[in-house]
Amino acid sequence: MVTLFGRQLGGEMNRSLLRSFAGSAFLIVCVATQAIVYRHDRTDAQMLAFGAESQFLGVGQLWVGGGFGTGTFIGYGNGSAWLLTAKHVIDTGDTGTFAFANGDSFAVTDAFGLAGVDISVAKISGWTLNVFAPTLNMDPITGGTFVRSAGYGGSGRAGTQPPGGWVYDDQRRGMETKIAGLYPSGEIHDIFDSPTSPDVTNMEGFGAPGDSGSALVTSAGVALGVLTGGQFEAYGNSNWYATLTAEQSRIIYAHTGIDPNPVPEPASMVALSLGALAVLRRRKRASS
Numbered sequence: 001m002v003t004l005f006g007r008q009l010g011g012e013m014n015r016s017l018l019r020s021f022a023g024s025a026f027l028i029v030c031v032a033t034q035a036i037v038y039r040h041d042r043t044d045a046q047m048l049a050f051g052a053e054s055q056f057l058g059v060g061q062l063w064v065g066g067g068f069g070t071g072t073f074i075g076y077g078n079g080s081a082w083l084l085t086a087k088h089v090i091d092t093g094d095t096g097t098f099a100f101a102n103g104d105s106f107a108v109t110d111a112f113g114l115a116g117v118d119i120s121v122a123k124i125s126g127w128t129l130n131v132f133a134p135t136l137n138m139d140p141i142t143g144g145t146f147v148r149s150a151g152y153g154g155s156g157r158a159g160t161q162p163p164g165g166w167v168y169d170d171q172r173r174g175m176e177t178k179i180a181g182l183y184p185s186g187e188i189h190d191i192f193d194s195p196t197s198p199d200v201t202n203m204e205g206f207g208a209p210g211d212s213g214s215a216l217v218t219s220a221g222v223a224l225g226v227l228t229g230g231q232f233e234a235y236g237n238s239n240w241y242a243t244l245t246a247e248q249s250r251i252i253y254a255h256t257g258i259d260p261n262p263v264p265e266p267a268s269m270v271a272l273s274l275g276a277l278a279v280l281r282r283r284k285r286a287s288s
Contacts, residue, residue, distance in 0.1 A: 058132055074258060077253075086120065
């Protein structure tokens with residue numbers, strides 16, 4: 001069973017994507033975007049608290065044409081702030097609004113969708129937030145890499161079902177996962193691991209209807225890709241992410257004018273140090 005993704009809520013289809021993975025065709029029908037379903041032994045309060053950490057403060061709800069996805073602030077270039085998301089959330093010529101639970105809201109314009117991949121960037125008008133911005137990937141991606149993400153929309157424990165078992169409150173929730181590998185077509189994929197799996201992370205989560213376009217970010221603060229599609233929210237199933245290759249990252253840096261080697265702002269340095277400390281603490285708890 002394949003989860004439905006996209007921009008328009010309420011069931012109206014306005015785009016479809018066809019992906020072929022490992023010889024099998026998966027039809028991804030763009031209907032509803034993504035959010036966080038989490039391991040059954042965690043609480044919603046824990047996922048909300050994780051989503052409120054400094055590393056996720058630049059992750060906002062991206063509203064476009066009556067539906068929404070997730071975007072991530074990636075820095076300043078050519079006199080503007082920019083966000084990263086999926087092309088099926090906002091494409092070339094589209095406009096939207098980048099909103100946050102505290103009431104902050106910014107107009108989004110000048111969207112630019114990369115050719116041949118479900119990745120786009122867009123300008124954020126009037127951006128005033130001093131928050132962490134990930135850099136873009138320039139290296140090969142390997143399985144087993146620990147990553148984090150955050151998103152908006154429907155959310156619930158593993159084993160629950162929408163609508164009654166999920167919460168829809170436009171709040172940001174964070175999650176952790178590990179990269180399982182890359183499909184032959186190049187997309188990253190992860191696996192929703194149960195608490196009994198040796199690969200499970202402390203804040204294990206899985207994209208579900210409210211989070212398309214959310215970025216996978218390493219503990220070093222590098223964005224590896226954006227959420228583009230996936231299977232039903234159950235242990236053992238996979239989501240897939242449009243991969244930020246070195247070539248695509250260079251295209252984005254050239255288009256936006258963002259410096260690929262910026263001097264970290266104080267907020268970025270704090271976010272990375274706190275994130276690294278949190279990982280060490282979780283690993284220590286897991287080994288004790």
